[in-house]
Amino acid sequence: MFSLQNKIALVTGAGSGIGAAIAETFARAGAFVFVTDRDEKSGGETAGRIKTQKGQAEFLALDVTNEENCQRVAQAVFDSQGRMDVLVNNAGIGHVGTMLQTSGADLDRLYAVNVRGVFNVTKAFLPDMLKRKSGNIINLASIGGVVGVRDRVAYCTTKFAVAGLTKSMALDHAQHGIRVNCICPGRVETPFVAARLKEYPDPEQARREMSTTQAVGRMGRPEEIAAAALYLASDESAFVTGTEFIIDGGFSAGK
Ligand SMILES: NC(=O)c1ccc[n+]([C@@H]2O[C@H](COP(=O)([O-])OP(=O)(O)OC[C@H]3O[C@@H](n4cnc5c(N)ncnc54)[C@H](OP(=O)(O)O)[C@@H]3O)[C@@H](O)[C@H]2O)c1
Numbered sequence: 001m002f003s004l005q006n007k008i009a010l011v012t013g014a015g016s017g018i019g020a021a022i023a024e025t026f027a028r029a030g031a032f033v034f035v036t037d038r039d040e041k042s043g044g045e046t047a048g049r050i051k052t053q054k055g056q057a058e059f060l061a062l063d064v065t066n067e068e069n070c071q072r073v074a075q076a077v078f079d080s081q082g083r084m085d086v087l088v089n090n091a092g093i094g095h096v097g098t099m100l101q102t103s104g105a106d107l108d109r110l111y112a113v114n115v116r117g118v119f120n121v122t123k124a125f126l127p128d129m130l131k132r133k134s135g136n137i138i139n140l141a142s143i144g145g146v147v148g149v150r151d152r153v154a155y156c157t158t159k160f161a162v163a164g165l166t167k168s169m170a171l172d173h174a175q176h177g178i179r180v181n182c183i184c185p186g187r188v189e190t191p192f193v194a195a196r197l198k199e200y201p202d203p204e205q206a207r208r209e210m211s212t213t214q215a216v217g218r219m220g221r222p223e224e225i226a227a228a229a230l231y232l233a234s235d236e237s238a239f240v241t242g243t244e245f246i247i248d249g250g251f252s253a254g255k
Helices: 017-028 040-052 067-081 104-114 116-132 153-176 191-197 203-212 222-233
Strands: 008-011 032-037 056-061 086-089 135-140 178-185 244-247
Touching (some): 008 067, 017 040, 032 040, 040 056, 056 067, 067 116, 086 116, 086 222, 104 153, 116 135, 116 153, 191 203, 222 244
Parallel strands (some): 008 032, 008 086, 135 178
């Protein structure tokens, strides 16, 4: 088990799915976790579960599309704990559609959360990391940020952007003691996928197809993604930066 003892972490979109699993896994590994989400109810519940299990957590409301909110949350974190060690940019939204089924507004909505959100939160914490010459940033991209996925024009566009931001930042800041990586999951059983399935005419058939496009024949579990985040957050991955950590049940291995 990798240890995050004495580390301060923050996870965006931690009220649900992968973000909640990452927050809970980090707390079990000994980190103090700032659980953030735009949804106060679900985010508060994640923080509550952590505290019930004797972990250390605090909920802060954070809409990643709101720059001012990001700056305020960063200040609250510095006031409370003095620094940020591990930032997990997890909040993200999806959309099903080919080019002609995707409006400009759909693309803007996804861009605002998936790309600009990562940008806003990272900007709020980076100056402190630079000052301390230490920091670890983990972005949730997607296998749709590594290969094309049918019916996901807007989503893949934004997730390829997250991978690009990750790699550029890794190069810029390796010399400053800051590591930047992204995780690229295949389909993972969360409310996010449940919402996408509802966008298909036959959700059950779509579920079967989504499961079988992965070589292992099933979707991933949030805990399986959280395990990768734990490795990247730990000091054992000190030599890892700028990587796209693919966890996709073989989705992208070939036909
Ligand atoms: N599940 C998958 O198959 C899969 C695969 C590859 C990559 N990913 C990526 O993994 C990340 C987490 O996905 P998930 O499946 O765990 O999704 P999820 O269950 O929908 O959870 C995402 C969380 O982010 C929150 N959120 C959305 N917009 C936000 C905003 N503007 N500011 C702050 N929080 C916001 C959501 O709140 P609301 O409930 O209010 O929207 C929700 O609590 C996303 O970046 C996603 O693209 C997921």
